[in-house]
Amino acid sequence: MAAQSLSARRARAAACKAKHGLIYSLAYLLLGIGMETCSAAIPDKCPLPSDIQSKKVKESFDDTKMEGFWYELAMKDATQPRMCKCQTSEKVVTETIIYDNFTIECAGDTYFSDLTFERLDHGVSVGTWNGIMFVDQVEFPNTLVDYKEKDDGSYEWFIEFQCVDGPEWLGNAFYAFNFYAASYENANETITEMEKSFRAAGLGEYIDTGLELAIIDHTNCLYGHGDDEDIEVSGVTNTTTASTLSLSYLKGDEYSSGGTFVTHSGLVAVAASIFLFVVVA
16 A cells, blocks of 8 residues: 555545444554455444344344354454464353353464453343453443354354444444354355355445455464364364363463464554543543
8 A cells, every 4th residue: 555644544544434434444544554445334333133133043042052162264353463364262151151262373373362241132242352451341242143053953153243332423433243163164155155144134334344354264273273183172062173272261271372462453443442432432
């Protein structure tokens, strides 16, 4: 991207905010990335869970079946660098809380994020990103949009959507969505199916806005999957493929390497959003 003055970037970011949301326009304004075009528009306000959940989710989704080891196949999420790979989510579901140990591999290291989600209703929760100053004070509403069941009743995939409203004058402050599946095999077909479901929920604008849908690379991952190994996951119900993780964060153990990872642009944008809609509003 050709170099632009801060004032020029500020003007472009302001024009893009209404279409792309605050977090992406801030990334453009502060870092000069991510806003090559303004080709689509997202709503000014976050959708209600009831407006985007499939009928199947409303009637029969079982949060406890989310417990296990999941592969993120695709996403649009400003907190995850697109240069990274091998994203997974390992969940433990209790009566009131979903504990989520999220992993991501960047530049040869695997990093871990400690997330918790308070269960509110079928497929509706409020998430907290623990261990990051200021960010851990922000609640991220999370909606389960749709899912697919296997013949044995377990889940084959599900789609999560997060959205944070700013004050009325600001509009949408943050949005993200994540396509999770029990296996990364046949990812192209699975992603196509999930995208169709996501668009059917009326969320196509979030795919078409800004950067393209990010497809996650799950080859030769550090913790096991993507190669010929088949390591059983202990302590979880979904043991489809390999992992060396065993939810040790719930037992008070510490990992020998890694730590919480936040992309610079994501952290700047989230922190700026917090200031704007918590402090200023």
